[in-house]
Amino acid sequence: MRTVNNTILITGGSAGIGYELAKLFGANNKVIITGRNGARLAGAVARLAELGIRVTAIAGDVANGADVDELVGRLVREHGDLNVVINNAGAAAGVYSLSDEGVNAFDRAQQEMLTNYLAVIRLNEKLLPLLKKQEEAAIVNVSSIVSIVPGSRLSTYGASKAALHSYTLSLRHALAGTAVKVFELRPPLVATEFSSEIGGLERGIPASVVAEDLLTAFENDNYDVLVGNTADIYNLYLQSPEQAFLALNAR
Numbered sequence: 001m002r003t004v005n006n007t008i009l010i011t012g013g014s015a016g017i018g019y020e021l022a023k024l025f026g027a028n029n030k031v032i033i034t035g036r037n038g039a040r041l042a043g044a045v046a047r048l049a050e051l052g053i054r055v056t057a058i059a060g061d062v063a064n065g066a067d068v069d070e071l072v073g074r075l076v077r078e079h080g081d082l083n084v085v086i087n088n089a090g091a092a093a094g095v096y097s098l099s100d101e102g103v104n105a106f107d108r109a110q111q112e113m114l115t116n117y118l119a120v121i122r123l124n125e126k127l128l129p130l131l132k133k134q135e136e137a138a139i140v141n142v143s144s145i146v147s148i149v150p151g152s153r154l155s156t157y158g159a160s161k162a163a164l165h166s167y168t169l170s171l172r173h174a175l176a177g178t179a180v181k182v183f184e185l186r187p188p189l190v191a192t193e194f195s196s197e198i199g200g201l202e203r204g205i206p207a208s209v210v211a212e213d214l215l216t217a218f219e220n221d222n223y224d225v226l227v228g229n230t231a232d233i234y235n236l237y238l239q240s241p242e243q244a245f246l247a248l249n250a251r
């Protein structure tokens with residue numbers, strides 16, 4: 001996959017991993033970022049501009065059908081050369097235990113499934129006709145280390161990422177022979193706001209490392225991008241799923 005002269009949509013590009021992706025890819029590609037909070041999005045655009053990187057921002061919630069229709073309409077009208085979609089926007093509905101009462105696990109899981117899994121299916125389906133028209137195109141689904149083994153403190157979030165992983169494998173298979181390459185980016189714990197509740201700011205890797213790994217994966221057409229210690233957990237999982245579960249949930 002080429003790494004320059006693409007037109008790239010990054011959902012959730014106003015913070016964390018998405019922001020670092022915009023910064024890295026924005027130097028040599030046309031980049032469009034999204035996010036729900038318009039002020040935060042404008043702040044990201046301004047910070048990138050200070051670094052000499054111009055990106056386009058489109059506010060919206062990936063979990064909201066009307067927002068997605070508006071986004072897709074604008075992309076088709078104004079960015080008909082769109083050839084890369086990075087499904088990065090994602091969220092966990094808090095840290096909680098499945099053994100606790102009154103945590104409302106159903107509502108949390110529903111929100112996580114909508115944002116992290118169903119929204120990706122909807123956006124990809126709506127953008128595939130555009131992507132298929134391009135000479136070379138890519139879909140990048142940002143899943144997680146917990147797509148391999150569950151992280152028990154974010155149990156229903158992990159299940160949404162496992163679903164995303166399964167879907168991504170089938171999508172790659174279905175699109176073989178088309179112009180659209182399907183990547184899965186699987187970060188470990190990353191130091192972002194998202195992971196602050198589970199110690200990510202202290203123990204997570206920098207979000208810039210995740211962005212750099214995706215760039216390298218594009219260069220090498222490496223479709224399953226196991227960032228940092230995700231590769232160790234994956235290898236351990238192949239030997240012993242039980243040991244991998246214990247290792248990931250040791251702390």
Ligand SMILES: NC(=O)c1ccc[n+]([C@@H]2O[C@H](COP(=O)([O-])OP(=O)(O)OC[C@H]3O[C@@H](n4cnc5c(N)ncnc54)[C@H](OP(=O)(O)O)[C@@H]3O)[C@@H](O)[C@H]2O)c1
Nearest residue numbers: 012014015016017035036037061062089090190192194195
């Ligand atoms: N951090 C980690 O340890 C880690 C590890 C593995 C995988 N991941 C995955 O990596 C991705 C990015 O996470 P991050 O750590 O960078 O999170 P983050 O720092 O919280 O940033 C999330 C970004 O997504 C946007 N966003 C969230 N929900 C959205 C929605 N419904 N619609 C549109 N935009 C939305 C946020 O902006 P608004 O809030 O303004 O919408 C923000 O720009 C997620 O898919 C996450 O599951 C993270």
